[in-house]
Amino acid sequence: MADEKKEVKPKKRMTATQAAASIGPMVKEFITGTLRARAEGKQKIAYTFIVCHHEEIFRAMDVVPVWTENFAGICGAKRDAERFLQRAESLGLSRSLCTYALCGIGFDQWREELGQMPPDAPWGGQVRPDFMISSGQILCDPRSKWYQASQQFMPDVPIYNIDLPYPLFQRDRDHRDVWDYYHQYIVKQLRGLVTFLEEQTKKKMDYDRLRELVDLSDRTWNLIEETYDLRKAVPCPMGTGDAMNTMVPINFMMATQQAYDFFVNLKKELEEKIAKGEGEVENEKYRLMWGGGLPAWFALTDFNYFNSKGASFPVETTYRMVAPLNQMDIPETKDPIEHLAWRWLGYWTFWYDKAKKRPGSEPDVERLINRIEEYKIDGVVMHEAFSCRTWHVGLIWQLHQLAKIYKPIPVFVTGKGGKKEKIYRELPSLILESDIIDITSYSEVDTKNKIDAFIETLESIRLNRAA
Amino acid sequence: MAFVLGIDIGSAASKGILLNDQGMQASYECPSGGDFKLTAERIKKELLSQTQKSEKEISRTVATGYGSTLVAFADEVKPDMVCHGKGVSSLLPSVRTVIDVGDLYTKVLHIDGHGSMHNFLLSGKCAGGSGRILQVIAKVLHVKVEEIGELSLKSKKRIDFSTGCAVFAESEAISRLSQEVTKEDLLAGLHRALAAQINSLVERIGVEQDVAMVGGGARDVGLVQALKEVRNQDILVPPNPHMTAALGAALIAMEGLKDKIET
Ligand code: SF4
Numbered sequence: 001m002a003d004e005k006k007e008v009k010p011k012k013r014m015t016a017t018q019a020a021a022s023i024g025p026m027v028k029e030f031i032t033g034t035l036r037a038r039a040e041g042k043q044k045i046a047y048t049f050i051v052c053h054h055e056e057i058f059r060a061m062d063v064v065p066v067w068t069e070n071f072a073g074i075c076g077a078k079r080d081a082e083r084f085l086q087r088a089e090s091l092g093l094s095r096s097l098c099t100y101a102l103c104g105i106g107f108d109q110w111r112e113e114l115g116q117m118p119p120d121a122p123w124g125g126q127v128r129p130d131f132m133i134s135s136g137q138i139l140c141d142p143r144s145k146w147y148q149a150s151q152q153f154m155p156d157v158p159i160y161n162i163d164l165p166y167p168l169f170q171r172d173r174d175h176r177d178v179w180d181y182y183h184q185y186i187v188k189q190l191r192g193l194v195t196f197l198e199e200q201t202k203k204k205m206d207y208d209r210l211r212e213l214v215d216l217s218d219r220t221w222n223l224i225e226e227t228y229d230l231r232k233a234v235p236c237p238m239g240t241g242d243a244m245n246t247m248v249p250i251n252f253m254m255a256t257q258q259a260y261d262f263f264v265n266l267k268k269e270l271e272e273k274i275a276k277g278e279g280e281v282e283n284e285k286y287r288l289m290w291g292g293g294l295p296a297w298f299a300l301t302d303f304n305y306f307n308s309k310g311a312s313f314p315v316e317t318t319y320r321m322v323a324p325l326n327q328m329d330i331p332e333t334k335d336p337i338e339h340l341a342w343r344w345l346g347y348w349t350f351w352y353d354k355a356k357k358r359p360g361s362e363p364d365v366e367r368l369i370n371r372i373e374e375y376k377i378d379g380v381v382m383h384e385a386f387s388c389r390t391w392h393v394g395l396i397w398q399l400h401q402l403a404k405i406y407k408p409i410p411v412f413v414t415g416k417g418g419k420k421e422k423i424y425r426e427l428p429s430l431i432l433e434s435d436i437i438d439i440t441s442y443s444e445v446d447t448k449n450k451i452d453a454f455i456e457t458l459e460s461i462r463l464n465r466a467a
Numbered sequence: 468m469a470f471v472l473g474i475d476i477g478s479a480a481s482k483g484i485l486l487n488d489q490g491m492q493a494s495y496e497c498p499s500g501g502d503f504k505l506t507a508e509r510i511k512k513e514l515l516s517q518t519q520k521s522e523k524e525i526s527r528t529v530a531t532g533y534g535s536t537l538v539a540f541a542d543e544v545k546p547d548m549v550c551h552g553k554g555v556s557s558l559l560p561s562v563r564t565v566i567d568v569g570d571l572y573t574k575v576l577h578i579d580g581h582g583s584m585h586n587f588l589l590s591g592k593c594a595g596g597s598g599r600i601l602q603v604i605a606k607v608l609h610v611k612v613e614e615i616g617e618l619s620l621k622s623k624k625r626i627d628f629s630t631g632c633a634v635f636a637e638s639e640a641i642s643r644l645s646q647e648v649t650k651e652d653l654l655a656g657l658h659r660a661l662a663a664q665i666n667s668l669v670e671r672i673g674v675e676q677d678v679a680m681v682g683g684g685a686r687d688v689g690l691v692q693a694l695k696e697v698r699n700q701d702i703l704v705p706p707n708p709h710m711t712a713a714l715g716a717a718l719i720a721m722e723g724l725k726d727k728i729e730t
Contacts, residue, residue, distance in 0.1 A: 425586075456545070
């Protein structure tokens with residue numbers, strides 16, 4: 001059997017906001033909450049995935065979600081994933097699969113083998129579910145395969161799969177021509193989920209409650225937008241390092257008053273910081289965008305390293321899984337399930353119209369360009385996490401395309417005839433490479449070398465920038 | 468007269484340059500070995516003895532490269548790409564894209580007319596597409612690594628390598644040798660596979676003319692030729708292409724000195 005020793009404890013990342021610092025206990029509480037729910041046995045527990053627009057349905061039915069990607073991320077952040085990864089490998093699964101899935105499968109197998117939690121399980125461990133809700137999503141095969149693998153060790157636990165497609169971007173087509181079909185299909189999928197949950201919980205869906213929860217979520221979406229928009233301030237009061245904490249209420253706690261209140265408080269905190277002129281870093285020299293990729297959870301202190309060089313991260317695309325509802329061109333409906341389906345489509349097609357207006361652009365690239373302009377960004381950093389194809393396929397292409405169609409930096413250069421010329425350059429970019437939780441893929445020395453070189457690049461551009 | 472040092476501690480080889488207002492006064496290179504600190508001391512000692520200078524006469528030292536943080540006597544540490552940019556630009560001012568083929572990584576950088584870097588890209592953690600593969604093959608073929616460039620240029624019927632991966636290339640080379648392929652053809656095939664990998668990195672960041680190749684890999688004429696062929700483009704190689712980071716470090720040390728005097 002694989003070596004089951006724990007890894008060296010990580011250094012704690014310094015947060016800029018109180019709100020981000022409060023996330024740790026919050027996550028711990030919802031992990032212990034699932035353990036409590038299991039012990040009390042009153043509520044049903046479901047394994048499931050983030051970004052499926054189905055948490056309102058869960059909460060309306062009093063089903064406790066266990067976000068399996070979150071638990072794997074916790075193992076990674078605590079540098080305690082390796083023993084579960086090795087266990088999954090010893091079951092014949094390859095290390096090049098999604099390491100969240102490997103970690104979860106390794107953990108489940110171990111828990112089921114023991115009939116109790118594995119020794120020193122992070123924050124008490126991941127509870128045994130009553131059922132598993134997987135979701136076929138574009139590109140992410142673990143979302144349908146992970147639970148099938150886990151089911152081998154829990155054959156009595158049923159799986160229900162929902163499928164959530166959206167029309168792909170086509171420059172010469174209006175996605176609204178076909179989205180009614182998509183909408184009908186997604187509504188059917190979500191209603192199927194309701195029926196499955198009704199069977200499992202032996203309860204009927206309370207649609208008034210569902211409507212209230214959907215409304216609460218919608219208000220939270222808008223509030224998150226308003227809160228994150230505050231980070232446009234110079235200096236920036238909160239960076240991506242903190243946003244990797246504040247992603248918790250966005251991705252794991254939607255449709256709860258707690259998530260709404262969290263952002264009320266964060267917004268207040270940011271407003272206060274802005275009023276005092278307090279930035280994430282003391283002397284903000286460079287404003288960077290985290291332009292894609294899940295973070296290396298075991299190396300979040302790298303954000304502090306950027307900060308130590310005067311670099312702040314006012315914006316990221318990762319985990320900002322909301323968009324302003326009032327700017328979404330989606331039909332009104334009183335039916336909460338129909339609304340969820342429209343919101344899903346509105347979110348995924350949000351940048352389509354804008355992208356069509358810019359030659360060579362695509363929705364993901366357009367999002368980058370808009371963020372660069374809104375947040376006054378000097379450079380883009382991306383993280384290629386090798387094991388999650390879903391979020392990482394296409395990142396390099398996006399950077400390539402960005403550099404091709406968008407050159408916003410005026411600089412003076414000496415032309416061929418020895419004369420000074422003004423030209424426009426692309427934004428400098430940095431690609432970090434490792435994984436979400438597989439620490440063996442990470443080299444601290446290489447990462448810091450790359451960051452140092454990137455900072456030098458930013459500095460040289462700053463010095464050469466034409467007025 | 469002020470003297471400065473540029474020290475580049477690479478993962479395989481280390482280099483040093485001693486510079487003054489008149490230009491380069493001495494240079495030295497040696498294997499990096501296991502103790503980078505000691506290697507740096509050795510380089511300094513050698514450069515001082517070549518020029519008959521004392522330690523006190525060195526006004527500033529800039530260290531760069533993989534083991535740069537271990538150069539205890541350095542006044543400043545700079546990323547090697549920044550130093551390559553400066554070094555190349557001082558030798559070949561028209562260059563705007565630098566391809567550095569080192570032992571562990573291949574790096575591509577864009578520089579301006581002053582040698583300042585404004586964008587860069589590194590190969591991944593895997594050694595495929597870096598110079599390490601050449602060392603591996605030299606061992607397999609029982610030839611000196613310095614000889615493989617010339618040998619490869621003598622190839623009459625280049626073989627097609629299916630990989631640029633250092634590990635697989637070794638086993639592929641061994642199996643090809645048993646098929647009675649000549650060393651020359653095998654090396655030409657390997658150079659082509661490596662050049663294709665380097666080129667895909669270059670394409671990812673794009674090219675601004677002129678292009679130069681530096682690092683240990685640029686001393687291999689076979690590899691330079693293969694890259695020229697793959698890119699269908701001329702590639703400039705400065706004299707002593709493996710020394711450009713050390714040269715750049717020394718130039719940055721000199722600039723630092725001037726800034727100090729001015730302030
Ligand atoms: S592949 Fe990516 S999106 Fe899919 S489960 Fe794994 S981490 Fe999540």
